[in-house]
Amino acid sequence: MFTFAPTEGQSKAELHADLLEAARALTQDEPDGIANMANLAALLWQFLPDLNWAGFYRMVGGELVLGPFIGKPACIRIPVGRGVCGAAAATGQTQLVPDVHAFPGHIACDAASQSELVVPVIRDGTVIAVIDLDSPSPARFDADDARGIEALAKAMADRI
Incomplete structure (x- = not known):
């Protein structure tokens, strides 16, 4: 059994480092990408405060298809x-x-979402999925969050 939890009062950099360590430990010996995405969605939900959605969209047949989420x-x-x-998948950025609400063409799956962070998961130069985080708070995510989730996406690209 795994027990992963953020430490109260830690910096964002420390929180993201702990999240990455937990993700590596949790997915280390599991070859099933869907199972790993499910556990990673749960870790994101557990480690990152003020979210109303955390999960994956997978690239399937040239479009993004819903994957494991909370x-x-x-x-x-x-x-x-x-x-x-879709912008993250198209640009790889x-x-x-x-x-x-200011993002052109925003798709409102949950009207409560106010801010969003989407990080592409890239394997062998190709976007294979995106990690999608939504928050009910405006400007919830910053450059530290982006760097942390980018590190997670890079580390997990061969495990999902």
């Missing part, structure tokens, strides 16, 4: 290039959005 029911398919997730 939160309210979500959009099942997202075209590449559409919304925040992290999308740090302080106000989702």
